[in-house]
Amino acid sequence: MKVRDIMTKDLTSIEKEMSVKELVFILNNSGKTSVPVVDAEEKLIGFISEADIIKAALPGYFELLNGVGFIPDMNQLSKKLAQIEDDAIEKYMQREVVWVYDDDDDLQVADLMIRKNIRTIPVIDHESHLVGVVTRINLVRQLL
Amino acid sequence: MIITVTPNPAVNKIYWVDKLKVGSKTQDEFLTRATRSATSASGKGVNISIFLAGMGVENVAMGFISGHAGHLLINDLRDKGVTTNFCWTSGETCTNVTIIERGKEHIPIQIDESGSGVTTTEIERFIRRYKRALSRASWVILGGDLPPGVDDKFYYRLTELAKEKGIKVVVNATGQPLTQALSAAPYLVKPDLRESRIWDEMILDTEEHIISAGKRVIAMGVDTMLISHKVAGDILVTAAGVWEVKARVEMSQLHHLIGADDVFLGGMVYKLQAGENVEEALKFSMAAGTLYAKHGASVCREQEKIEQEMSIITLEQLEGSQ
Incomplete structure (x- = not known):
């Protein structure tokens, strides 16, 4: 089965x-947790998820502590988010993107998702245009 | 690739009833039970996208969507093989209700919501996304009414942007949005005459009036004007001539008129983008629309059945050289 046969054509x-605020609006309304970043010709240039924004709003030592117990209250997080809401998402996006072609198997x-622990992978054509995304559930649904 | 734009799409809820009870006093008398129901994505561009995807043509559906109904709509489109590229907005996508009473299938009752408002920021976000999508488009189809907040020059603006890139544009709308779009000279225009046969002070009722209106539009730089004449008859006007296409069909055979017009236009674009001439495209599209009106969505996407249906289609050239 080819990726184009199982992917979400969105x-x-x-x-x-675009700003962090716009990204949060799109994620919240569309129900997505991540979106590909594209250029003016809809070619894939990056990827950004809600985790990237949360990470940007939390202190750098968050990952070392592996928890939020050190945060005295949510106001601290809220203040930080307000500080970055007008920032361009370019500042926080992932530039090294894992992607697949629509005619890949x-x-x-499945191998990429398991090995790299990825939930969503952008799908492109051979001219690098975004043509969809493939998620874990796309794969699982196909296997059932 | 073909792009369809439906600024104000809807979730269409259709109820089929044996007898619609209205104006009764007791609950027993006013409760009407549906014999069956169906829910689907709808809207002029959306319907054309579904038809084209069924015919195996890659296309992308664009527009504004929001809320729970927006999710229903987008999921239905994906299930039908359409690529989606909608701009999410605040509010709630429309839900339209159609009631079809047994024996009155050709005059369904339809209740349409107006739609949530769209903000200037959301419009500009859509325009950026539309410009990106144009980079790989060959045809653009703009269809339906505009949601509150979107000004009448919206289709004009989208037509201009597409034409700058040499893309053919089809506009299927009514009122000021269509009138304004004419200034950008789209390739094909089809006025939506469901609510009124008066458009831009022209009464589009008789063959004479339709041809005269068509010629006026062609003089503005539009290549092709397609106007609905009768339920199963349309008139097409180009600089080269005037044609009337008709389906030999009884009204009682038409059970699914909602959306049939969009399948008709989808059939035109399907053939024209494949390089077919206008006469062939007209016969094919009328056959597709008629098949849809008779049997619903499932059969009208089978090329073979559409071609069989072409046997009941007649095409007459009213003006121009053969």
């Missing part, structure tokens, strides 16, 4: 110049 994406995607 082009919801964001440009690197489903096995290849």
